[in-house]
Amino acid sequence: MTLGYLFGGGVGTEPHGVELYQAYPVVRDWYAQVAKWTGLTVGQILDEDLPDAQEERQSVGTVREAALAVAVHDVLAQFDLHPSAIGGLSLGAMAASCLAGAVERKELFEMLAHSRYTPEPPEGEPEQGIAIAFGACGEGAPAHPGEGSPGVYLAGDFGPTADGSQRVLMLAGYAEALNRLAAEVPPGSVVPLPGRTIAVHSPLRRRYRDFMAPSIDAMAFSAPQLPLLSCLERKVLTTGEEVRDLFQRNATDPISLVDVYTGMQQQGVELGLVMGPSIPEGILAFPFPVVHIEHPNHVQQALTTAYELGIDVSGARARR
Template structure:
């Protein structure tokens, strides 16, 4: 599982760049492709800088791909892969659909376009906790007279994110509280993602998607747009376009994976957001994460030691 925006934190790649030559090589390649000081940003960058969506997206994607390369070199062979919104790009790299270069270039443009859209279509996002998704959807419908507000993320059965015009999001949040939600948390994001307000960037991004090759998956990959399997490269290309304005169906991603079935859910990249969502959605889920040295070393212990790239001596 590859994480999306919200998983970034200061110093998130420090343990990788300090210890693993291959991680430094991947960051150097990413910096060459994007002309961005990604290593600096992911080691010493501040929270405010990392929160800028044009920085957040390539920073998270590069950190996740560095972890993926470490695990892949160690013999890690997942049964399937998926990514939460932005995380779908490294997931498609893992599945052989996108090259590293194409994924990073698309992620960089995606972040830039979304950042620009924030100025054109100011809005808000909020997480509704403790209320089933169908009741959150009803709250959005009730708030429709105040502007556009839609479900943006089906994260877990009792955590749903809404997105749209700020006034409509506020009214929908109050309606959700009236309907029994435990709390509504306004999210500190750069733009109202995963709703129709993002359609302003769709034409330019669609043209960019058309300029990159998409291969058919060599590893099963689940779409965060549909919650079902991606069957071809062309389908993957279209789903990345639809992802801009469509909701993230993470509950469906997890239930599809559970039915496959898979035995463990490994979060590849910074943070532990997706591990938590998996545990709260699937009662029997066994989760692993890689966002810090201890957890990365624990996963290393499950892999073939003779193929693992050992850390440099301190």
């Protein structure tokens, strides 16, 4: 029985990881290192308010979330817990690539910090947004509520809910189009998220992708040292160029948690550890048990669960 590590995506507005930072010296040392690479202070990375400007806010937020994901990994490694397969969504896919040895930590965090220089949207450009949607499960169901609506794109598929009654999706597009769709479909089936003004994983993010392309082209990628599951298609990434392609396409292509956990199941994973808070607990169905890790007490829970299930935790050690 083997262990898989799952990394969520997205940029939250609330601080995370403070308890881990206080509990573990390895986390404090790690945050100090990230601060040196990014030019941010530890406070900015850990728990201070994010900047107001959209692209700078997104950049600092990605540094914060990726730093926490790697910190959780490093805490578990202190207890000789190592994954046999790894993958994530969006930003989580990039953190997973780093921990699989496909890109150096320093290069990843320098790239995330550089993204703050992405040009802000021109004045007068229509506002963007994202929404959570709940679709039907099963064969023949529409790709998402409002499929074909102008200005609305399917940005993410998180798979069925734990009870199998519906499918959790993410939509992205123009805010006006999302609000109009939410008013047209049954109440609660499309929920625009307040304060989210970036249409992630949609063609509307092309400006960001083009701006970041030279930085990603300049990064050194190598073959992952353990099975790395893509979130852009059902695939194990085996070469550095495949990982580079994931980094380049990540901003504009839809993501799928189903592709990640199905790939892990095919790799023999029988326990998943979810790094950080960005994949909600208890809502989604997984093909194997999962333990969510955000606080120090979750670390002991992960160790106990792995022991009780007889999980092989030797895995592959990540490159630092």
